[in-house]
Amino acid sequence: MSEIDWSKAPEGATHFDPNDDVGLPWMRLQQGRWRAFDEEYQCWTAPMDEDDSFIRNNDGAQCIPRPSQWRGPEDGLPPVGTVCEARHHGGWAECEIIAHVRAPENRIEAVYQAADDWDWLSSPSNFRPIKSDKERAVEAALAQDCDPRDGMLSRHDFCARLYDAGLLRLPEEQS
Numbered sequence: 474m475s476e477i478d479w480s481k482a483p484e485g486a487t488h489f490d491p492n493d494d495v496g497l498p499w500m501r502l503q504q505g506r507w508r509a510f511d512e513e514y515q516c517w518t519a520p521m522d523e524d525d526s527f528i529r530n531n532d533g534a535q536c537i538p539r540p541s542q543w544r545g546p547e548d549g550l551p552p553v554g555t556v557c558e559a560r561h562h563g564g565w566a567e568c569e570i571i572a573h574v575r576a577p578e579n580r581i582e583a584v585y586q587a588a589d590d591w592d593w594l595s596s597p598s599n600f601r602p603i604k605s606d607k608e609r610a611v612e613a614a615l616a617q618d619c620d621p622r623d624g625m626l627s628r629h630d631f632c633a634r635l636y637d638a639g640l641l642r643l644p645e646e647q648s
Contacts, residue, residue: 480549480597483510484581488536546597550583559585560599614640
């Protein structure tokens, strides 16, 4: 099976049924009851077709749960309460997702609060997880202009330049 594209999941989907045979792969388990998302009517419904493999195997064991931690755009819009980065005023800004709302054309948008403003966006590609300290340090190190002298830059010179740029610490300074 190919990887599940959670960005296409309807709001509220908690599971994906890879064995779906009636066109209702998006599932929601709520208060112990299964619901399937009907794309045609854009609503959650109780699976009722007796020919549906989900009804015959109604324990939900074949369903794949939605990832509990938002990993990025591949998981769709970030869940409410997620602290992440959003495209904001031409750059990236740290924000918190405060709501999901239904916009015109039946599109779901994430409402977010940034430090100086709030806004809403509908495309998952407009959000990304906050980079870890390690990711930011590696990115900063790779951005250093370390022009080689007489060919390739030696490992010694590269490390010296990273130290000069404040990106390398002495072992006793590490905690």
